[in-house]
Amino acid sequence: xxxxxxxxxxxxxxxxxxxxxxxxxxxxxxxxxxxxxxxxxxxxxxxxxxxxxxxxxxxxxxxxxxxxxxxxxxxxxxxxxxxxxxxxxxxxxxxxxxxxxxxxxxxxxxxxxxxxxxxxxxxxxxxxxxxxxxxxxxxxxxxxxxxxxxxxxxxxxxxxxxxxxxxxxxxxxxxxxxxxxxxxxxxxxxxxxxxxxxxxxxxxxxxxxxxxxxxxxxxxxxxxxxxxxxxxxxxxxxxxxxxxxxxxxxxxxxxxxxxxxxxxxxxxxxxxxxxxxxxxxxxxxxxxxxxxxx
Numbered sequence: 001x002x003x004x005x006x007x008x009x010x011x012x013x014x015x016x017x018x019x020x021x022x023x024x025x026x027x028x029x030x031x032x033x034x035x036x037x038x039x040x041x042x043x044x045x046x047x048x049x050x051x052x053x054x055x056x057x058x059x060x061x062x063x064x065x066x067x068x069x070x071x072x073x074x075x076x077x078x079x080x081x082x083x084x085x086x087x088x089x090x091x092x093x094x095x096x097x098x099x100x101x102x103x104x105x106x107x108x109x110x111x112x113x114x115x116x117x118x119x120x121x122x123x124x125x126x127x128x129x130x131x132x133x134x135x136x137x138x139x140x141x142x143x144x145x146x147x148x149x150x151x152x153x154x155x156x157x158x159x160x161x162x163x164x165x166x167x168x169x170x171x172x173x174x175x176x177x178x179x180x181x182x183x184x185x186x187x188x189x190x191x192x193x194x195x196x197x198x199x200x201x202x203x204x205x206x207x208x209x210x211x212x213x214x215x216x217x218x219x220x221x222x223x224x225x226x227x228x229x230x231x232x233x234x235x236x237x238x239x240x241x242x243x244x245x246x247x248x249x250x251x252x253x254x255x256x257x258x259x260x261x262x263x264x265x266x267x268x269x270x271x272x273x274x275x276x277x278x279x280x281x282x283x284x285x286x287x288x289x290x291x292x293x294x
Contacts, residue, residue: 009033012156012274015242023262024272027244028156031251031279034076036103039279040172041073044140046148049081052134059084061128062136063119066091066098067225069280070139075109085109086128090119099285139169146205149175152276160184162267164258165276166191166250167215168224170198172278174205177213186213189257191250193223219257225249225283231256236293245294247280248287 013027030039037045052060059078064071064087071087078085087104093113101111112125122137124130136142140149149172153163163176167188176186190198198215221228227248235252238259239245246252258275261267284292 010155013242013244015244021262021265021267021269023267023269025258025262025275026160026273027242027275027277028152029244029277030152031245031277031281033279036076036107036282037073037080038069038281039277040149040152041069041140041279042077043148043152043175044070044145044171045074045077045136046151047144048134048136048140048148049077049083051144052083053081055134057083057134058132059086059134060136061086061088061124061130061133062140063088063090063122063138065089066094067100067283067286068138069283071109072100072104072107072282074136075104075107078109079107084133086133087111088119088122088125088128089113091116100282137169139171141169141171141201141205143205145171146174146178150179152176153179156274159272160274161271162187162273163276164189164254164273166254166278167198167202168192168250170202170215171205172276173213173215174202176276177202177211178205178207180211180213182211184212186211188213188215189219189254190215190217191220191224191253192217193220193226216257216261219253219260221253227252232291234259239292239294244277245281245292246277247283248292249283250280251277 009032011029016024033042062074075085087109089111162185164187165173167173168191173188180186221231231252234256235246
């Protein structure tokens with residue numbers, strides 16, 4: 001079962017040297033959890049997998065793009081657990097599949113491509129007998145995904161003043177908010193541009209509304225999966241300083257944002273920050289060779 005992927009090799013790396021004003025900065029290295037089911041994906045999927053098994057479903061149907069971390073993680077998790085997997089992929093089928101989708105197919109995932117309009121409406125293709133599968137939203141979004149993500153915070157002591165994470169669907173962030181105490185703050189760095197409904201998406205997954213959290217929308221670098229030279233420069237320099245690889249969609253923007261916010265004295269003196277490395281390094285394979293030094 002998925003529980004066999006116990007995260008024994010996860011570490012918390014101290015990178016306080018990048019900060020100042022007596023601020024401690026640690027990184028939870030979820031990217032080390034598994035070579036394919038990387039970062040937060042194992043946690044967001046764990047209870048969906050339990051539901052599929054308990055309800056005697058054939059497997060999981062889920063949604064994603066050509067370089068989706070969630071798609072490849074779902075394919076691998078289902079493969080390990082002896083479940084079937086179907087990926088509903090955004091856009092027309094290309095002549096050449098991405099390395100992510102090729103790997104998903106190798107792990108047994110059936111790929112079904114639908115138009116972007118149909119994907120936006122999350123239409124289920126007629127060929128999929130949906131009642132025989134557990135349907136999982138893009139990125140694992142939902143109460144079940146947030147419940148799984150909340151268990152990430154069981155891995156270490158609860159003495160941090162701030163939890164900081166990149167946010168795509170907001171599922172992991174909601175899990176942190178549900179798990180945190182009222183005197184802790186959860187900060188999400190949005191990977192999206194002009195995502196005006198993001199706060200409502202996160203709010204829908206929160207159990208206790210009296211928690212302290214904020215989504216910051218200023219570090220998207222042009223939008224989802226967009227990038228600029230300044231981002232790559234930061235990621236390369238950050239790797240040279242810390243030996244921690246990041247991805248350009250999520251974690252690179254997270255670490256850039258926190259570094260900038262520290263420089264701007266956003267965090268009170270004496271704060272203890274835990275940054276969540278949510279994995280997803282396979283997405284860097286979409287970049288031109290030489291963009292990154294790792």
